[in-house]
Amino acid sequence: MGAKARITKFLDKISSKPITRYAVYFIGILFFIMIILVPPILGITLKLNLFMDVVNDPALTSRALNAIFNSFAIAIFVGLIDLAAGIPAAWFIARGKSRWLNVVDTLADLPFIIPTVALGYSLLLFWNSSYGVSGLFGGSLISPGWVLVILLHFVFSFPIVVRVMVGALMDYQYVYEEAARTLGAHPVGAERTVTFPILKPSIIGAFVLAFARSISETGATIIVAGTFENGAIFIQKLNTPGNLAPLVFASSLLILIAIAIFAVIQVLGPRLKIPVHRVSPSFERRLSGKKMVSLRDGVTLFTFFIIILLPALFVLGSAFPALVDGTLNNALAAKGPFWQQYWPSLALSYFIGFVATLVNVVLGLPMAIMIARKRMGKTVSAVFDLLVNIPIIVPSVALGFSLGLFWRGLPLTIPELLLVIFAHIAITYSYFVKSLAAAISRIDFEMENAARILGARPFAVFRTIILPLVKYSFFAGAIIMFTRSVSETGATLAVISPTSPLKTVPVLLVNYIKSLITPTGVGMSSEVGLGCGFLILFSVIILLLLRFVIRGRGRY
Amino acid sequence: MPDVKVVSVTKTFGDGKIVAVDDVSLEVHDKEYLSLVGPSGCGKTTLLRLIAGLIQPDKGEIYIDNVSMKNVPPEDRGVGFVFQTYALFPHMNVWRNVTYGPHIKALDEKNAAALGRETLEMMRLYERSDAYPSELSGGMMQRVAVARALAAGAKLLLLDEPLGALDAKIRNELRYDIRHLVKDLGLTAIHVTHDQAEAMAISDRIAVMRKGKILQVGTPTELYMNPEHLFVANFIGESNFLEGYVIGVDEGLTKIKLRGNLTVNSANAKVGEKDERIVLAVRPEALRLQRGLKKTQNGLQGKVKDVTFEGTVTRYEILLANEDRVIVTMPSLAGEPYNMGEEVTVSFEPEKSHVFPYPPRGLMDELKLE
Numbered sequence: 001m002g003a004k005a006r007i008t009k010f011l012d013k014i015s016s017k018p019i020t021r022y023a024v025y026f027i028g029i030l031f032f033i034m035i036i037l038v039p040p041i042l043g044i045t046l047k048l049n050l051f052m053d054v055v056n057d058p059a060l061t062s063r064a065l066n067a068i069f070n071s072f073a074i075a076i077f078v079g080l081i082d083l084a085a086g087i088p089a090a091w092f093i094a095r096g097k098s099r100w101l102n103v104v105d106t107l108a109d110l111p112f113i114i115p116t117v118a119l120g121y122s123l124l125l126f127w128n129s130s131y132g133v134s135g136l137f138g139g140s141l142i143s144p145g146w147v148l149v150i151l152l153h154f155v156f157s158f159p160i161v162v163r164v165m166v167g168a169l170m171d172y173q174y175v176y177e178e179a180a181r182t183l184g185a186h187p188v189g190a191e192r193t194v195t196f197p198i199l200k201p202s203i204i205g206a207f208v209l210a211f212a213r214s215i216s217e218t219g220a221t222i223i224v225a226g227t228f229e230n231g232a233i234f235i236q237k238l239n240t241p242g243n244l245a246p247l248v249f250a251s252s253l254l255i256l257i258a259i260a261i262f263a264v265i266q267v268l269g270p271r272l273k274i275p276v277h278r279v280s281p282s283f284e285r286r287l288s289g290k291k292m293v294s295l296r297d298g299v300t301l302f303t304f305f306i307i308i309l310l311p312a313l314f315v316l317g318s319a320f321p322a323l324v325d326g327t328l329n330n331a332l333a334a335k336g337p338f339w340q341q342y343w344p345s346l347a348l349s350y351f352i353g354f355v356a357t358l359v360n361v362v363l364g365l366p367m368a369i370m371i372a373r374k375r376m377g378k379t380v381s382a383v384f385d386l387l388v389n390i391p392i393i394v395p396s397v398a399l400g401f402s403l404g405l406f407w408r409g410l411p412l413t414i415p416e417l418l419l420v421i422f423a424h425i426a427i428t429y430s431y432f433v434k435s436l437a438a439a440i441s442r443i444d445f446e447m448e449n450a451a452r453i454l455g456a457r458p459f460a461v462f463r464t465i466i467l468p469l470v471k472y473s474f475f476a477g478a479i480i481m482f483t484r485s486v487s488e489t490g491a492t493l494a495v496i497s498p499t500s501p502l503k504t505v506p507v508l509l510v511n512y513i514k515s516l517i518t519p520t521g522v523g524m525s526s527e528v529g530l531g532c533g534f535l536i537l538f539s540v541i542i543l544l545l546l547r548f549v550i551r552g553r554g555r556y
Numbered sequence: 557m558p559d560v561k562v563v564s565v566t567k568t569f570g571d572g573k574i575v576a577v578d579d580v581s582l583e584v585h586d587k588e589y590l591s592l593v594g595p596s597g598c599g600k601t602t603l604l605r606l607i608a609g610l611i612q613p614d615k616g617e618i619y620i621d622n623v624s625m626k627n628v629p630p631e632d633r634g635v636g637f638v639f640q641t642y643a644l645f646p647h648m649n650v651w652r653n654v655t656y657g658p659h660i661k662a663l664d665e666k667n668a669a670a671l672g673r674e675t676l677e678m679m680r681l682y683e684r685s686d687a688y689p690s691e692l693s694g695g696m697m698q699r700v701a702v703a704r705a706l707a708a709g710a711k712l713l714l715l716d717e718p719l720g721a722l723d724a725k726i727r728n729e730l731r732y733d734i735r736h737l738v739k740d741l742g743l744t745a746i747h748v749t750h751d752q753a754e755a756m757a758i759s760d761r762i763a764v765m766r767k768g769k770i771l772q773v774g775t776p777t778e779l780y781m782n783p784e785h786l787f788v789a790n791f792i793g794e795s796n797f798l799e800g801y802v803i804g805v806d807e808g809l810t811k812i813k814l815r816g817n818l819t820v821n822s823a824n825a826k827v828g829e830k831d832e833r834i835v836l837a838v839r840p841e842a843l844r845l846q847r848g849l850k851k852t853q854n855g856l857q858g859k860v861k862d863v864t865f866e867g868t869v870t871r872y873e874i875l876l877a878n879e880d881r882v883i884v885t886m887p888s889l890a891g892e893p894y895n896m897g898e899e900v901t902v903s904f905e906p907e908k909s910h911v912f913p914y915p916p917r918g919l920m921d922e923l924k925l926e
Contacts (some may be wrong), residue, residue: 028716175639178610178643183631185656194645279662
């Protein structure tokens with residue numbers, strides 16, 4: 001018997017013992033509490049005494065409150081317009097019969113996997129530079145500011161809404177709509193009175209994710225914001241020695257308000273009534289007609305290609321000159337100050353991403369199983385299910401800042417790299433746990449019972465039944481964690497000191513791109529373009545790797 | 557009141573790879589209760605959905621009340637559809653579900669409420685108006701689904717295995733309730749089921765489908781007494797099948813040689829050529845048993861291999877002298893029961909048998925329930 005078989009047999013054997021199972025869940029819970037939940041909460045709480053320093057400075061208070069308000073206003077607005085654009089796109093993908101369907105389905109994920117710093121530069125080039133659509137209007141069409149921030153957040157949150165809604169529509173039992181049609185409802189009427197109310201939980205879920213994504217975004221926002229200031233930019237700007245009080249003020253308010261909004265959505269969301277009582281058969285008949293459907297699809301495609309995809313990929317245009325003007329050679333040979341920083345930064349980003357992913361996979365797995373199977377009882381599991389949402393909905397820059405406060409406050413010398421890793425672990429943890437918990441809960445528990453009755457020990461049930469069935473969600477969750485970590489800017493900036501030699505690739509690119517911005521628009525740099533291009537290329541490779549690994553297997 | 561005409565309708569899926577409905581023509585008369593029966597996957601639900609307008613045929617036409625339904629969407633066909641899974645809207649209570657049809661068509665509120673109340677009272681569910689589907693039993697959900705279809709004002713009711721998800725006792729009760737309701741309201745109904753006993757109990761006529769085609773349409777009696785197809789003889793009721801050859805035809809009787817040189821006569825042969833290979837079908841209740849070895853018309857000698865008491869009838873499995881096996885059912889109270897191993901003579905009247913051509917792909921393939 002080989003070593004692997006011996007280890008497997010040993011693990012199978014000890015997994016039968018209740019103490020082993022409790023120990024595994026205990027470690028998972030302890031990890032969540034000590035590394036994910038407590039540090040950011042405690043870090044801020046211990047410094048709340050600095051609140052009054054800000055309150056006593058009206059100008060600073062006003063600036064901070066304004067910035068915080070901007071963060072939430074934009075996040076809520078972006079969430080709503082993402083729903084308005086994302087739901088028709090999801091409808092088009094899930095229900096459409098057009099030949100553009102597969103194209104849109106494949107391309108819809110792109111803005112999600114493009115690192116946000118590359119997205120920010122791409123949008124800036126498209127809307128603000130003479131190389132983009134601005135060139136057609138003889139100047140800067142959209143200057144850096146809140147409009148560009150909204151456009152940016154709209155673009156990178158759009159795929160989240162589309163994927164959630166496509167999944168919901170695929171799971172939705174179309175028979176309800178058929179029933180409504182046989183009772184006399186036109187398609188639009190059936191969708192409004194039957195489909196949307198049933199899909200409401202998914203719509204709310206999609207809104208929350210888009211909102212959370214917007215509120216957390218820092219790096220690309222810095223690039224496109226100009227003088228506009230939201231909470232993340234406020235924290236990043238003031239992250240210098242002597243500004244602890246306003247940072248505590250802003251971070252704590254961002255965290256508290258985000259949690260409050262999330263709680264309100266959870267409580268009031270299910271009570272939100274979609275108007276089903278008012279009817280207008282003739283109007284809904286017109287809306288259901290072929291012309292209106294074509295118009296709707298046309299607007300959906302236009303929005304997707306012109307407002308979302310083209311601006312998102314525009315940065316690749318700046319990478320093409322690099323292929324012929326010698327920049328590529330410099331890149332591959334690491335010649336020049338940019339490339340001498342770029343490759344080590346990229347390696348650092350991928351290293352941090354890898355470590356964060358590995359730690360979260362190993363230690364998040366018990367939490368996912370515990371939530372999905374309610375191992376600690378219904379109430380406890382439900383509480384953890386709720387708490388696991390916190391790292392997603394809390395702005396990552398605030399999370400990173402308070403995390404940094406906590407760990408630096410301990411009587412230990414913690415290397416900055418470890419702080420960054422802790423921050424990335426905290427930020428990405430929930431993506432994996434939620435995704436995996438949802439997948440496991442969809443597996444009929446009778447399958448586990450059947451395996452146990454046939455003689456499988458708990459660990460054997462997990463590796464032979466659960467894991468193969470959740471392979472898709474497992475790897476998808478891991479990939480999302482990894483790409484999220486590689487893209488993460490805000491928390492990194494919040495944790496490292498301004499003079500830190502540690503520069504992840506998004507931080508490096510943000511600094512370079514900021515230097516390209518002039519009053520007349522952003523300049524094009526083939527180095528930065530190629531750097532962004534490499535990031536996109538590697539992200540696409542990772543996505544293809546995911547599809548290759550899980551190809552055709554049973555998907556949960 | 558509507559009648560329905562299906563004219564040469566074909567429906568395929570998977571780019572033509574799966575032929576779900578294959579050149580089907582069918583007429584359902586006004587106020588008729590017609591059942592579509594057949595094994596799973598035979599196309600009966602597809603045909604129903606074509607009539608409802610939920611899918612469109614690749615070829616052929618469908619007429620409701622002599623009006624072509626080409627390009628007419630389901631909401632404009634005036635049909636009521638009861639789904640197999642009921643499809644009750646989970647976010648609406650019973651009242652809102654039932655009044656959905658009149659409401660979505662913006663009918664007068666008072667009339668809509670009156671219709672809703674009337675149909676719920678018909679279904680004995682008015683007191684449960686505030687309940688949500690998740691709070692109802694299977695039988696209640698089924699009745700709400702029927703009430704909802706009726707309250708929408710449908711004159712043509714399409715029922716897709718409405719009793720499939722219910723337990724046997726409730727199924728037996730509800731099947732008659734549905735029929736009585738349809739007849740009392742003067743509706744036309746097309747009822748899909750794979751349960752031939754259910755179809756026999758409640759239908760004016762039955763259409764038997766297999767592999768996308770309609771094999772035979774007739775009253776339950778016609779289908780049972782005069783099946784025109786081997787599959788129909790097997791699917792509707794039960795039959796014994798014996799293989800043989802035609803020896804000749806004499807005075808309207810077709811003489812048949814079975815295996816082991818046993819000869820019998822049949823008065824209902826769909827074949828007549830000498831030496832033609834055939835299958836003889838006889839229902840278990842059409843076979844008579846006599847003790848001992850007797851010489852009698854259409855007599856076949858054998859031994860009792862198995863006895864099953866089923867209450868009203870007793871079922872005997874007889875191993876014939878030629879190694880064929882037949883099932884004989886006899887009223888349990890008609891005389892002394894037969895014992896295992898007892899020698900008996902099995903016989904039947906020529907008029908109570910049917911002869912079919914031997915199927916090209918073999919008997920087992922022809923009788924397969926798919």
